Structure formats: C-alpha cells, structure tokens
Amino acid sequence: QKEVEQDPGPLSVPEGAIVSLNCTYSNSAFQYFMWYRQYSRKGPELLMYTYSSGNKEDGRFTAQVDKSSKYISLFIRDSQPSDSATYLCAMNGNTNAGKSTFGDGTTLTVKP
Amino acid sequence: NAGVMQNPRHLVRRRGQEARLRCSPMKGHSHVYWYRQLPEEGLKFMVYLQKENIIDESGMPKERFSAEFPKEGPSILRIQQVVRGDSAAYFCASSPSRTGAQETQYFGPGTRLLVL
Numbered sequence: 001q002k003e004v005e006q007d008p009g010p011l012s013v014p015e016g017a018i019v020s021l022n023c024t025y026s027n028s029a030f031q032y033f034m035w036y037r038q039y040s041r042k043g044p045e046l047l048m049y050t051y052s053s054g055n056k057e058d059g060r061f062t063a064q065v066d067k068s069s070k071y072i073s074l075f076i077r078d079s080q081p082s083d084s085a086t087y088l089c090a091m092n093g094n095t096n097a098g099k100s101t102f103g104d105g106t107t108l109t110v111k112p
Numbered sequence: 113n114a115g116v117m118q119n120p121r122h123l124v125r126r127r128g129q130e131a132r133l134r135c136s137p138m139k140g141h142s143h144v145y146w147y148r149q150l151p152e153e154g155l156k157f158m159v160y161l162q163k164e165n166i167i168d169e170s171g172m173p174k175e176r177f178s179a180e181f182p183k184e185g186p187s188i189l190r191i192q193q194v195v196r197g198d199s200a201a202y203f204c205a206s207s208p209s210r211t212g213a214q215e216t217q218y219f220g221p222g223t224r225l226l227v228l
Binding site: 004006034036041042043044045046049088090099100101102103104105 | 116145147152153154155156157160168170171203216217218219220221222224
C-alpha cells in the first residue's frame with residue numbers, strides 16, 4: 001500500500017466550476033502538506049503548504065488538512081482554463097529530513 | 113532571481129553509457145533533493161544532500177546511481193551503465209538553509225533522460 005494515495009484522474013470541469021482534489025495518507029508522522037501544480041513537461045510549482053491541521057486560503061485556492069482522518073484537500077474556486085495541469089499532493093515530517101512523499105497526481109482539464 | 117537550474121534539459125544515452133545530470137540550487141539554498149518521475153507517475157524521492165554531505169539516500173538504487181553536492185559547483189546525479197528502465201524525468205529541488213523550511217522545496221525544470 002502506498003503511503004500517499006491521490007484520487008486518480010483525469011478530471012474535466014467547465015470553466016467557473018469548483019474543483020476538489022484529494023489525497024489520503026497513512027503515515028502519522030507527516031506534519032507538512034503541500035500542493036504542487038505541474039504543467040506538461042515542466043517542473044512542479046509549489047502552490048500552497050500547510051503545517052498540521054487546518055485551512056489555508058490563497059486567492060482562489062484553499063488547502064485543508066484533517067490529520068484525524070489523514071485526509072487533505074485542495075479546492076479551486078472559479079476554475080480557469082489556465083488551471084489545466086496535473087496537481088500533486090506531497091507531504092513530509094520532522095523525522096524525514098526533507099524527504100517529501102508525493103501522490104501520483106490528478107490531471108485537471110478546465111474547458112472554456 | 114534565478115530559480116533552480118538543471119542541465120541538460122534533455123539527454124539521450126545508449127544502454128551502457130553514463131549519464132550526468134546537473135543541478136544548481138536557488139541562490140541562498142544549500143539543501144538539494146533529487147526525485148525521479150516515471151511516465152504517468154508521481155515523483156519518487158531519491159536523495160537529499162547538503163553541501164559535501166549526503167543526508168538521506170534511502171531512495172537511491174543500490175547500484176549504478178550516485179550523487180554529490182560539492183563545496184563549489186552544482187549537485188551531480190550520476191547514473192552509470194544506463195538501462196532502458198532509467199528513462200524518466202529527473203527533478204532537482206532546493207530549499208533554504210534555515211531549520212523548518214523543509215516543506216518549501218522549489219523544483220527545477222527537470223532533465224528528461226531517454227535511454228535507447
């Protein structure tokens with residue numbers, strides 16, 4: 001069983017829709033939770049990171065972490081065609097010395 | 113302010129040759145991480161280095177792969193006697209030196225290795 005499981009895609013939504021992307025994990029030591037966006041044939045771009053449980057909002061993006069359920073989410077409001085990309089969740093903990101464990105990614109297409 | 117630099121961006125090697133991938137971290141960053149991404153898969157951690165030290169190499173294959181981050185110059189990921197299964201995108205990330213910043217890893221554009 002993988003340490004991090006990410007909802008498989010692909011996901012296709014109309015422009016303006018609310019998008020929900022999710023990951024579950026099994027390692028209780030994870031403390032830092034990140035979301036990356038990766039455009040085709042590019043490097044991952046850090047979107048947001050959250051420490052421990054709670055919500056964090058940045059513009060149209062909201063990250064949620066529920067450590068009791070080992071479940072994290074990224075919400076995108078008013079989705080745009082430019083949001084079309086692969087979204088990767090990642091996480092690590094204080095004992096991991098910087099090693100991040102990634103989900104396999106969810107490919108999102110926002111149709112105009 | 114330049115980001116993480118990787119070169120070459122594309123590398124073609126024949127089976128049995130050596131591949132050298134280079135990574136220059138962001139200015140002020142002294143922590144470097146290497147990840148491998150196979151097609152349709154997420155990133156898999158390979159190795160974490162600080163200047164002149166390997167901190168965690170738990171994701172590195174036991175044979176043919178090595179990494180270094182010298183006092184001067186870029187970090188190097190070296191793959192000896194490449195095989196077709198080594199074909200992948202190899203990403204380097206860096207993070208700031210301060211404690212607690214391990215979550216803020218910034219990625220380079222990657223090197224796409226193709227083994228013929």
